Amino acid sequence: MLPTEKQYVQWHENETLRNARWLSQSNQVPPARIVLVDDKTTADQAYRLSCAGTSMLWDGDFHNARQLLQALTRRIERSEQRKTSKAANKNKSAKPTAESVLPETLPNLFHQQRQAQAQRSRVLSRLLLKLDTRYVSQLRRAPDVSVACTAAFGELDEPCLLSFRDLQGALGAAGWRAKGVPIENLGLSIFPHYGVFAPTRHEYVQLLLDAPLPNEHDIAFDIGTGTGLLAIILAQRGMQQVIATDLNPRALACASENFARLESAVQLQQADLFPTDAPVANLIVCNPPWLPAKPTSPLEYAVYDANSTMLRGFLQGAKQHLAEQGEVWLILSDLAEHLQLRSRDELLGWFADAGLAVKYRLDTQPKHGRSQDTTDPLFAARSAEITSLWCLVPFDN
Template sequence: MLSTEKQYLQWTENETSRQARWLSQSNHVPPARIVFVDDKTTADEAYRLACEGTSLLWRGDFHNARQLLQALGRRIDRTNERSELRKIKKAANKSAANKSVTAKEIPNLFHQQRQMQAQRSRILSRLLLELDAGYISKLRRAPDMSAACTAAFGELDESCVLSFRDLQGALGAAQWHEKGVPIEPLNLSVFPHYGVFAPTRHEYVQLLLDAPLPSACDVAYDIGTGTGLLAIILAQRGVKQVIATDLNPRALACASDNFTRLELSSVQLQQADLYPTDAPLADLIVCNPPWLPAKPSSPLEYAVYDANSAMLRGLLQGAKQHLAEHGEVWLILSDLAEHLQLRTRDELAGWIADAGLTVKYRLDTKAKHGRSQDNTDPLFAARSAEVTSLWCLQSA
């Protein structure tokens, strides 16, 4: 999410001092070194500068800037192929040949991949664009970006500088919001907003449809609602009152939009870190927390990575005091962290027991996403074994 504190980028161009508002989705500080690049700048030259930590303020054709970003990506990938990726591919080949990857290799592969992804993101984020007030671009062949940027970053009455990658994210989010993400088991679509994780993986939806509701289910909580998908499922299954919480204002706005589209009057929204306040005890608590215990490196990654499993452990620890008599917790969780050796099944079982909960039953489904079928993926051994489960928990 963008920092609420205004920051400005200053530079000198054509012997004139310039200044513009600095926008960064990842809250990076304004760059210390910038050079001006345009259609005459070669990809090799741009790549060298970006790797040295220099930011590139684009002054050429808009479409050529997009092509330059793609060229930078290809050079990063080629460099990785010649260095650390060799080790990863070697282990991937072992997985593809059904040979065992050692216990030490699996977590190393995961951390190496994340480091390369972070480095790739830093380099690509050094290609910058300047936009006038209202997010108007003076570049040749620039599209109308005002609506997409306003939806993503808010109203802006001054010029700004942002990375081309952040701009692409805003334009992509606008497309997602326009066409929606189809949820086939429900025969409907949800519409993500910028900065809210799109539920493109939704094999767990059928688990939520198959699990029997508690015998009395008047009140349910959806903790960390995101787009509101789980709350929508509960409402459609007839739960009389659904209270959906999230700490992210973007998620709350997104969920509200989706509830309004579907005319769901039984769902209430509350900004909260986990559990709602001043709410009746829940007959059912549902949560799909981030699945991997690692530190997020961008706002969107908070939907995937949960440092030290903090949200998962907080959810479990607070569940019992928020449950009505005979209430249940439905925890939607992948076991990918276990296959990556980032968390053990015994640790999860211990957290459940320490919270005064017990497992009533569990529903499982195999991963169906493309990476779980790709035996060239360095982490294929872990991804192909992934199982997503609905853990039904109750008071011990």
């Protein structure tokens, strides 16, 4: 939803000073310099303006704005390729391939990719659109975006400026919410909301179906529920009481809708990790962000966990919320280990520090497209990735 503290942006249009509410889902500050651009603006001109830090307010055909954004993306990709080739020539070596990448260089390559992604996001986010009250666009051939924007950003009774990319995100989220994400293992679909990570990678679902439930299965917690998928699995498998928590209001609204659609009797609670005023659980499940890096947007909080803060906090608190003979199921990829961002010994040390021991582990290999992309310099790490369900129990169990 919209931030509680309103921000406004100003620009000149036909020698008249205009202003509007500033919306940014990546928390970017209002642009200091805005110029008007339209159908006559070339992609090269727009690229130079954006790279120089100038934001561009689109005043042309809506579909041409989408084409301009695609053209800007191609120019960014060409620029990145030139930089890679230049670096390779400087080092008198060929462009790095998956086979030529040394393991010790993977952390640097990962951070370079993250920096390139951040720069790409900044450049592309400088193409802006103005929407009138209730998200009405006056551009030629503009679709009705009011429903998608209201669902993503909340009600708005004043004009606003936002990046075309944020608008595309809202429209894309509306599509996911309408058609759902099929979960083949379960024979059902999950309906994500804007700002809630869609479970398009769900190879771990089979792990939760295969893991034997604890002997006592009265109460289960799903920590950081997101769309609510894991809580739904626990309820379908016969856990008598399932309590799902999340700190993100968007996630809570999303999970609540999915529970209602599937008639899952799951209790929801807004909490930072563990529920309050709840009995101890026979089973505690968590699928935390898998990579220890700083998120740069709300959606990235589902993927990146700076300093593994959530993971370590979950492990440290799990034992005190666990019933006697209870189990912890931790869903975690080892991609961070292959990227040398975290070691296996470090992870096992966190288990031990939390008073938890490994009872068993179930593994599955990735099936997503990036794990098959041999042109990716990180291919060696991605193709070796394993996602595991770690069953953890207290030392004295």
